[in-house]
Each structure stands twice: as structure tokens, then as C-alpha cells.
Amino acid sequence: MTVSIDLGTMKLGQPAEMDLEELLATRLLVQGNSGSGKSHLLRRLLEQSAPWVQQIIIDPEGDFVTLADKFGHAVVDAVGTEADLAMIAARVRQHRVSAVLNLEGLDADRQMRAAAAFLNSLFDIEREYWYPALVIVDEAQLFAPAAGGEVSEEARRLSLGAMTNLMCRGRKRGLAGIIATQRLAKLAKNVAAEASNFLMGRTFLDIDMARAADLLGLERRQAETFRNLDRGQFVALGPALYRRSETVKIGPVETSARSSSPKLMPLPEMNRENLDELLFKPGTDDEPRPAIMPPPKTTADVLKQLSNIRLDEQFGGETEPTLDLDPGLSAQEREEILHTILADLLDDPDAAYQPVSVLYQDFQVRCRIEKKMKITPGLQEFRQLLAVARAGVDEKEDALDEQQWNQAGLIADQLPEDMRGVYLLLAKAALGKKACPTNIELATAYGTRSPSRARFLLTYMEERGFLVCANDLRGNRIVTLKDLGVQTEPGSPD
Template sequence: MSHDIVIGHEASGAAVPIDIEELLASRLLVQGNSGSGKSHLLRRLLEESAKLVQQVVIDPEGDFVSLTDHFGHVLIDGASYAPAEIEALGARIRAHRASVVLALEGLEVEQQIRCAAQFLNALFDAPREHWFPALVVVDEAQLFAPAVAGEISEDTRRLTLSAMTNLMCRGRKRGLAGIVATQRLAKLAKNVAAEASNFLMGRTFLDIDMARAADLLGMERRQAERIRDLERGHFLGLGPAISRRPVAVKIGPVQSGPRTAAAGLLPLPEVKAEDMEALLHEELAAATPPPPPPPPPRPAEELVSDIAEFARAPDPPQTLESSADARDAMDAVLTAMAREANATFRSPSRLYQDFATRVRQQKIGLVPPDLNEFRRRFSIASADLDRLDRATRATILQLAGDLSDDVLAPFLVIARAAAEGLDAPDEEELARVYGSSSPGRIRRLLEHFEKTGHIVVRTEFGGGRRIFVPGLADILA
């Protein structure tokens, strides 16, 4: 059985083959500026070898997801999984010899890098009995093996460089053949590029990249200008899996293609400037609603009446035991206040004054609780724990027993969401009960809860969050 595939043809029409079995042992480096046909080359290589060997594609731009439609590759959306799940998927891919595309376009750059690094490490760390041969294609490799840290953290750079170095240096013994493609050789870490024995060099214009490409191809410096003159889809190839001398190859056609193909030039819409302006500004205010206004000040007449009412001698207070109806009425006042717009954004002292005034106006007859007790009861009312049964409410309040009043309401909302089976509470509600519209404050609050052991936060690569409350799940189960 032949293990050769045809990658393209020379100018004379002669086919240019690639020996896949040799490629598994010697790895491949592809270089070309944007628009040189680098992704087309990788697609041709993957399509022609799809029936010969397992394939794993690290796809940061979503260019190769169409392979799933034509060749049965399994699509893994990196944004949908947590780090532990990505590692588990990597291990199962090796065990079941599945060809997959790890799509990362839904993630920010640093998250793409960390996700790919953990995925590659899982492939590399598979047990010996799962060391089956596989092509591992990494597009835009300068992101995952950068020569310098750039905008990513040094910790992330060390993680991804370790994963890429393992793939290119030590992956062969584990059956992993790295195929890395980059726009610029100067941006790719040298210890990663140096491990490739096969090269396909496309068009590039910068002198430093042309010089490195010429060195890798065994060409003299004066011949480097040839690389600048290459047309789109034309590459210079060299290596034991391709040719023993530099060969010019025009990459052949492909069956699949990017799902979002770039369109050609289109005529602009024939719309008058004033009509276009109207289209852009139509219902713009509705799309970006302003923040709710602060509550209006109370009329002076009501304040005067409150002061006069306060000056009167109060009726003899009833005790809590003497009137269940009075307790229910006071709880109703608390609940009504907690549900008012922007109530949690007011200071506790102002809220307490308003509460005491309403209790007197409704002639409930009970002495209002002190400020500390009021803050705790107001937090419970803001969290809307009445949606839960009495036993669950008691469990949640027990878990929150050591929390201060200023952070009690957010924790109760988190615990209530966990009790209702939700992954995380609604962020708008969490911000409302905390009395803040700052995402940074909410993030620091969650970090505080996690450090104190009240919650466990599990963050997914796509930015999704799952929050668990230790002790609550066991009791509810």
C-alpha cells in the first residue's frame, strides 16, 4: 500500500508527492505571508491524507471546520469546555483515534493559547498503549510558539512553549507528527522551527524571513529573492518526505473550503448620504438605553408629616410573640422595599430611616429592629429566598452565618441559584443586590467568596462560569 499523497504539481506538470509515513517521522514547517495560500496548502494535505492517518487540527481562525462536513472530523468548540474537559477530550482522542478540529475562534488570544497548550499536553501525556500515529496541524503557530512574550503573560508563554516543544521535539516517539504553519518565521520560536525536517515556503517579503527561509531550504542568500516572487498557492518544498532538492510546487485543488469564504469586490449600496445616516441612527437610543434615573426626592409635605408623626408619643409597642400579623406586616414592608428599583444602591442608614418611617405610618406597632438586624433581614429579602422551601432556606442561612452584612445578599443569591440547579446566578441580579454596576467589584467579590471557602468557581475557556456552594449540594441531595 502506497503512503504517498500528491500535494501539487511542478511547472512541468510532474506530480509532487509527500510520503506520509516519512512525514510522521520528520515533521513539517509551512511558512507564508497572509494571502500566500498557506491555509489552502494545509487543507490539501489534510484532505489527501484523511483516509491514511488520524488528524488533529488546532484551528485558531475557524478555517478548517468544514472538514467535519466532508471527511467526518469531529468539531470541538474550545469556548464551550472547561480546562479539565479539554484535557479529558485530548486523552479520549488518542484512545479512540478520532480525527478532530479544535476550533478556537470564539476565544480571546490568551485563552486560545492556554486552551491549545492544555489540549496538546493531554495528547502528549496519553498512556503508551494509545501512542497511535497522528498528524497534529497547528495553524498560526507564531501564536502558540512565540519568539517573545509580546502581549501575553510570561506564564502563558512558558506553558504554550512547553507544549509546542514537546510536540515537535519529543512527539515522534509518541506517534505525534507536528505540522506547524506560520506567517512569519521571525516570530516563531527557533527551538520549535528547528525540529522540522520538511519545509514548504511560500511568498514572504521581509528580508529577515526570506533569509531564514533560504537557509532552511539550503539556498544561497542571493537566491532568497525567489521567495518574494512566488505567486499565491506556489511553494518551495524540501525534505525527506518531499524532495531531496528544493522543488517548486503549485498546490492542487481542494474539496472543502472555509465556511466564511472571503467575497470579492461588491458595488456599494446606492443610498443617499442622509438616508444612510438615518439608517445608522434609527432607534439608536432604544439600542443603548440610559441607566435608570435615581429615585425622585420625597415631597416636602411628606417629610413634614413624617417629622410630626415621629414627634408624637408612640403607642405602647407589642412584642413579637403578641402579634404574628404585625410581624408579617413588617416583613411585607421589608420585601416591598427590597423590590424597589435602585433600593440596594442606597446607604443602609437611609434605608433604615425609610423602613422605620413606613413601619410607623402603617401603625404596625412593633419596635423596628436595630440597624444591624435590619441590614441582615434586608439582605435576605433582597435575595428573594422565599422562592425556596423552608428547609433549603434554613440550610443556606446556616452556611452564610459567618458572613458580614455587606456581602450577605450576593452570597444568598449565589446559593439560591445553586439550589435551583443553575450554573451561576444572573449577573445583573448579583450586581443589583450588591449595589454595584462594576464588573470588577463583582469579580473581586467572587474571589473573596472563593478564598473564604464559601463557593467554588469553575471558569470555562469561553468565559462561561459555574459556581458551586460546598455543603449545599450534599444536603440537597
């Protein structure tokens, strides 16, 4: 079956068509400077072919997410790890779902890593899922640069390798690459050379015009043609288009991008007095402000923030530890007294960082002042209580699952005493579906001001199989607690 895609009209008004089956076998390169109508062309092609073939779009600016409303594309926001994106890409191919990988908001390095992970997973899928699919990569010069830039060499190598696989070897796996670029000179030659179909739009730089003319088989003097094209006009050539170069005018589209070209509009009228009042009057809390990073939290803020949960049953529930309880005091009464003494002890911000020996002396004095207590807890018990109190997890939240929380306490008991509170702090965040604690929060729970110590603690627990640390594509940390089967939400380490 032959399916023709209606791109628009030719010079004399005839319909401009593209053979979709031939496109799947021969790939397409679109080139045009900013404002030439390149994204409009891609949108027209996607809309016309949506009923016939699966579409997978690598979208660095979030322009094509609007296809989801009319054509049902799945929007994949790059917010997880590279492994998450690879898993999603495999499912996209298995279930033949059209999808848009939205890379908006990521820097260039992370965009390249995310695109590489997604494309490689599409490419490496098992043979039984090699269904035909159009893979559209907008701003391809970002993902297959001709030369290194400000991104890391590793990210460039991964992204360039994935793009090369798509254009050179993707056909046998059912992947038909459609790449669009503003600058042919910035696009890697081995990626551009694999395309057999071309749509060349308005171009002004001599080096780009010369490369476009070479790809179309035009003489150098004919390269000036690209400078005179109107917006939305493209020179078409290729087995899926025309055997000789033809100029086509792209037709209208049904959907629109979230971003659009700027339109002129008159400035508001105001006199000088109003302008001074508008700009220089004191600000109010409800006025919009520039997005700035919040100031770092102080130790007191961290302790206050973390003081809302507690370990309800430190030893896991049914059995209680054997303790030398005070005569006349129940276990619950004794626990409440100790909790009050420790809370008062740690009210001083500096107490979180004092040696255990110094804190234990102060603790003994406070226990003697508390006349209800006849027996002061030993150093071993004090270390256990202090580790939990420093982390601020001596009370669990009501929303947390009690069974899982008790299990977290049992797992924490397998760690050194001074690390138990750190593990419980991570468990509290994971079970409560909250962001991963920052380095300073973890360090404070351990009793130090050093963020590097927090990184060491995570490494120590990861090496011993208690947890797995990963960073998402935005640099946020995600901690998975393996024994509990839960993970924290992404959180900035800083």
C-alpha cells in the same frame, strides 16, 4: 503499510505525493506569505489524510471548522476555562477523535493560553493513549514567537513551551507536528529546526527568503526562487516528500473555509441626493448598529432586575424557626406583611446603601403603622430579612428545583447574616443556568456601591469552601457552588 497523500502535481505533471508514515516520524513546516495558498495546502493535506490518521487542528481564525461537516471533526470552541480545555484534549486522545480547536474571537494572549493548555494535555496523556495523530498548528508564529510582543510573558512562556514539546518530544508520544507560518523570521528557531519536511511557498521579504533557503539547503542566490512562485505553488523537500527540492502545485479541495479571498464587484449606482438620504437620515430601531458596550446599570435597574425571586423557605423546609408571632396572625400572613414592608422600604434606591441601624428605625416605624402587627421583629430577624431582600431573592423562580433551593438556604445560614443574600443570589443564577452576577449586582446585594467589596465577598466565601471562582478564556467569571454541585454560566464581572 505505506500510505501516500496526494498533494497535487509536479512541474511536469507527475502526481505529487507525501508519505504519511514518514510524516508521522519527521514533522512538517509550511511557510508562505498571506495569499500564497498556505491554508489551501493544509486543507488539502487534511482532507487526503482524514481516513487514515487522527487529526488535531489548532485554528486561530476558525477556518477549518468546516471539516466537521464532511469528515466529522469535533469542533472545540474555546469558551471554558483552561482546565476544561485540558480535559477535552485528554478525551480527544483517549477516544481518537479528530478535532478542531477554534480560537476565533480570542485576543492573542488568551489564544496562546488556550493552545498551551490543549497541547500540554495532548502531550501529558498516559502512555496507553499514545496513538498516532497529526497536530496541525496554523499561524504558528502566534504560538511560538521568536521574540516577545504585546502578550504577557507568562502566556508566551506557556505557549512556546507547549510548541517546543510538540515539535521536539512529540514523536515518541505519537504526535506529529505540522506547523504553518507566514513569517519564518517571527517563528522561534528551536521550533522550526525540529521539522525535517518543508513546503515553502511565495515569500517576498529577504530575511524570510534567506531562512527558507537555509532550511532547504539552497544557495543564497537561489532564494529569489520563492519570490517568483505562483499562488498554490510550493517548494517541497524532506524524507516524506523528496530528497531534492521539487516544485509542486497543490490540487483542489473538497471543503472551503468560512472566510475567502475578496472578489472585485462593481459599486452600486446612486446620485448625490440618494447618498445624502442614505447616510444622514434619522435612524430607526430596526436598523443594524455598531456593536457597542451597553451602559452600566444603575442601582435601580439592578434592584428591579433581581426582584423576581424570593427564598420560599428560608430555613430549609420541614422545620420553621421559633419566632414570637403576633397573636391572630399566621406565619404566612406575617411573612406577607413583612415582605410588603421591606419592599416599600427598599423602593428608595438609596436605601440599599444605608446602615442597618438607620433602616431598622424606619422599619420599626412602618411596622407600627401596620396595625395588624402587634410585635415588631427584633434586630436579629430584621438583619436576616434585609440580607435576602437586598439581594432580591425573597422569591425563588418556579423553574428552580425546590429541594436544591431549600438546601441553598441551609448553606447560606452558615454565612454571616449580611452575606447570605449574596450566596443566594449566586445560587439563583447557578440553579437557573444563568450568567454569573456582576460585581455591582453582588455589591448591591451586600449593601455597598464598591465592586472591590464584591470581589472580597467572593474571596471570603471561596477561602471557606463555599464556592470556587474561575475565569474562562474570554475573561468571564464562572462560580461553582461546591455543596450544591452546580455552577453559573460565564458572566462578565463588569
